[in-house]
Amino acid sequence: xxxxxxxxxxxxxxxxxxxxxxxxxxxxxxxxxxxxxxxxxxxxxxxxxxxxxxxxxxxxxxxxxxxxxxxxxxxxxxxxxxxxxxxxxxxxxxxxxxxxxxxxxxxxxxxxxxxxxxxxxxxxxxxxxxxxxxxxxxxxxxxxxxxxxxxx
Amino acid sequence: xxxxxxxxxxxxxxxxxxxxxxxxxxxxxxxxxxxxxxxxxxxxxxxxxxxxxxxxxxxxxxxxxxxxxxxxxxxxxxxxxxxxxxxxxxxxxxxxxxxxxxxxxxxxxxxxxxxxxxxxxxxxxxxxxxxxxxxxxxxxxxxxxxxxxxxx
Amino acid sequence: xxxxxxxxxxxxxxxxxxxxxxxxxxxxxxxxxxxxxxxxxxxxxxxxxxxxxxxxxxxxxxxxxxxxxxxxxxxxxxxxxxxxxx
Amino acid sequence: xxxxxxxxxxxxxxxxxxxxxxxxxxxxxxxxxxxxxxxxxxxxxxxxxxxxxxxxxxxxxxxxxxxxxxxxxxxxxxxxxxxxxx
Numbered sequence: 001x002x003x004x005x006x007x008x009x010x011x012x013x014x015x016x017x018x019x020x021x022x023x024x025x026x027x028x029x030x031x032x033x034x035x036x037x038x039x040x041x042x043x044x045x046x047x048x049x050x051x052x053x054x055x056x057x058x059x060x061x062x063x064x065x066x067x068x069x070x071x072x073x074x075x076x077x078x079x080x081x082x083x084x085x086x087x088x089x090x091x092x093x094x095x096x097x098x099x100x101x102x103x104x105x106x107x108x109x110x111x112x113x114x115x116x117x118x119x120x121x122x123x124x125x126x127x128x129x130x131x132x133x134x135x136x137x138x139x140x141x142x143x144x145x146x147x148x149x150x151x152x
Numbered sequence: 153x154x155x156x157x158x159x160x161x162x163x164x165x166x167x168x169x170x171x172x173x174x175x176x177x178x179x180x181x182x183x184x185x186x187x188x189x190x191x192x193x194x195x196x197x198x199x200x201x202x203x204x205x206x207x208x209x210x211x212x213x214x215x216x217x218x219x220x221x222x223x224x225x226x227x228x229x230x231x232x233x234x235x236x237x238x239x240x241x242x243x244x245x246x247x248x249x250x251x252x253x254x255x256x257x258x259x260x261x262x263x264x265x266x267x268x269x270x271x272x273x274x275x276x277x278x279x280x281x282x283x284x285x286x287x288x289x290x291x292x293x294x295x296x297x298x299x300x301x302x303x304x
Numbered sequence: 305x306x307x308x309x310x311x312x313x314x315x316x317x318x319x320x321x322x323x324x325x326x327x328x329x330x331x332x333x334x335x336x337x338x339x340x341x342x343x344x345x346x347x348x349x350x351x352x353x354x355x356x357x358x359x360x361x362x363x364x365x366x367x368x369x370x371x372x373x374x375x376x377x378x379x380x381x382x383x384x385x386x387x388x389x390x
Numbered sequence: 391x392x393x394x395x396x397x398x399x400x401x402x403x404x405x406x407x408x409x410x411x412x413x414x415x416x417x418x419x420x421x422x423x424x425x426x427x428x429x430x431x432x433x434x435x436x437x438x439x440x441x442x443x444x445x446x447x448x449x450x451x452x453x454x455x456x457x458x459x460x461x462x463x464x465x466x467x468x469x470x471x472x473x474x475x476x
Contacts, residue, residue, distance in 0.1 A: 012166055013165065013166050013169045014164055014165050014167065014169070015166065017165045017166070017186065021188065021241070025241070026190065026191070026192060026193070027188055027190065028187065028188055028189075028190035029185060029186065029187050029188065030185070030186040030188065031183075031184070031185050031261070032183070032184045032185075032186075033181060033182070033183050033184075033254060033257065033258060034169065034181065034182040034184075035180065035181050035254065035476055036173065036179055036180055036181065036182065038178065038179065038180035038252060039178070040178060040252075041178070050475065051399060051400055051403075052475070053397070053399055053449070053452075053468060053470070055452055055466070056449060056452035056468070059452055060452075081475060081476075089173070089177070092475075092476070093475070093476055100190060100192070102185060102187065102265055102390075103297065105185070106185060106258070106261065106262050106265070109183070109258065110258050113254055113258075113476055116475060116476040117473075117474075117475065117476035118472075118473065119454075119473070120473060120475045120476070121399070121449070121468075121470065121473055121475070122473055122474065122475025122476070123399060123400035123470065123471060123473065123474055123475070124474045124475070125400070135400050135401045135471065135474075136474045137471075137472075137474070138471070138472035138473065138474050142476075145255065187390055202389065203313060203314055203317075204389070205311070205313055205363070205366075205382060205384070207366055207380070208363060208366035208382070211366055212366075233389060233390075244389075244390070245389070245390055254476075265390055268389060268390040269387075269388075269389065269390035270386075270387065271368075271387070272387060272389045272390070273313070273363070273382075273384065273387055273389070274387055274388065274389025274390070275313060275314035275384065275387065275388055275389070276388045276389070277314070287314050287315045287385065287388075288388045289385075289386075289388070290385070290386035290387065290388050294390075
């Protein structure tokens with residue numbers, strides 16, 4: 001039921017919404033989240049490279065999608081995650097969930113992105129304006145936000 | 153900062169995402185919700201007509217947008233609400249919020265749609281397959297979901 | 305000379321048989337609650353609709369109002385069921 | 391004859407100076423923890439990286455694993471920092 005894609009190419013949020021809705025007749029609401037390469041003025045980045053573990057990535061995301069489908073009353077969902085070198089403002093990830101009612105659609109959207117952040121094998125490397133590069137460290141907050149779904 | 157439109161015409165979620173992102177440099181995440189005319193198999197509807205209070209609608213939505221901007225660290229948001237006669241599967245409402253971090257973007261999205269459901273002057277009338285019509289009653293749950301934002 | 309504009313929406317509009325009207329209020333009708341009582345005395349259909357006060361909402365000059373909200377000359381007063389948009 | 395495939399990602403790959411290798415394990419190396427100790431004894435760069443055990447994660451056959459997870463012939467074992475996608 002869920003669509004999972006891991007790809008270097010960009011995606012079209014509008015086309016993904018249309019495709020999800022077409023697969024989910026009876027849906028009353030679609031929630032979504034789009035992650036974007038962020039550059040703050042204080043520490044501007046030139047580019048971000050996403051490394052992943054190809055043999056594991058799709059299976060790990062499919063397992064997260066399966067958990068969301070079990071937990072929420074979903075009619076369909078889509079997860080697209082890019083890898084490779086991206087520039088500030090580029091889309092990184094797309095998550096969308098369709099359900100009969102808005103609460104399930106929005107909660108499933110939060111669940112999917114929170115779990116992707118902590119359970120999908122991606123690593124971000126930032127290239128700074130001064131020529132240096134650094135691997136982004138996992139935020140303790142990400143683990144906390146994923147953990148709150150274990151308390152339900 | 154927020155874009156508010158009340159219109160009979162459909163909208164393009166993809167174009168709205170692009171426009172919001174262009175207005176919100178520095179955004180790391182966009183949350184969104186799209187409401188759709190739902191028809192369940194048990195009680196199929198033929199059409200839904202949204203009546204509204206034109207002199208009040210845009211101001212009421214702008215006030216909800218202002219509350220969201222005050223409450224969350226938003227870089228931009230968009231609310232589009234249609235009125236008039238719509239068919240099952242048609243888009244009714246679009247809500248999107250851009251922020252530096254995903255939690256603010258997703259929470260603001262939930263806040264906007266929860267408050268729209270209880271504070272924007274729209275009324276839904278459903279036409280059933282048997283020729284009858286009925287005004288949709290407000291769900292007690294909607295008031296509860298809007299209320300939870302008063303407890304923060 | 306307190307002339308006000310009254311608007312009705314959704315099933316209240318259907319019950320009233322009209323979407324709007326302009327009325328001159330007597331001096332003792334100075335709140336939304338008093339206006340509902342006065343309108344109900346003039347029109348049995350409205351009296352019946354307003355009897356369900358728990359599910360009738362009002363706005364004065366496009367702001368949500370309560371029974372105690374003042375009504376004055378030049379105001380626009382709207383009556384409607386709880387909203388169901390979104 | 392316990393041949394396993396080892397993968398390294400992100401800064402662990404850079405520290406190891408390689409993304410993958412195939413190794414034949416001695417009979418007493420039968421868990422992820424024992425494998426990390428053994429790899430560290432063979433390569434000081436890995437020993438240094440694995441010293442930060444709190445921030446090293448592992449997967450066996452593409453499933454997240456702990457130090458106690460068994461490792462057997464034919465397995466694919468990956469080492470990496472906490473994930474940061476999304």
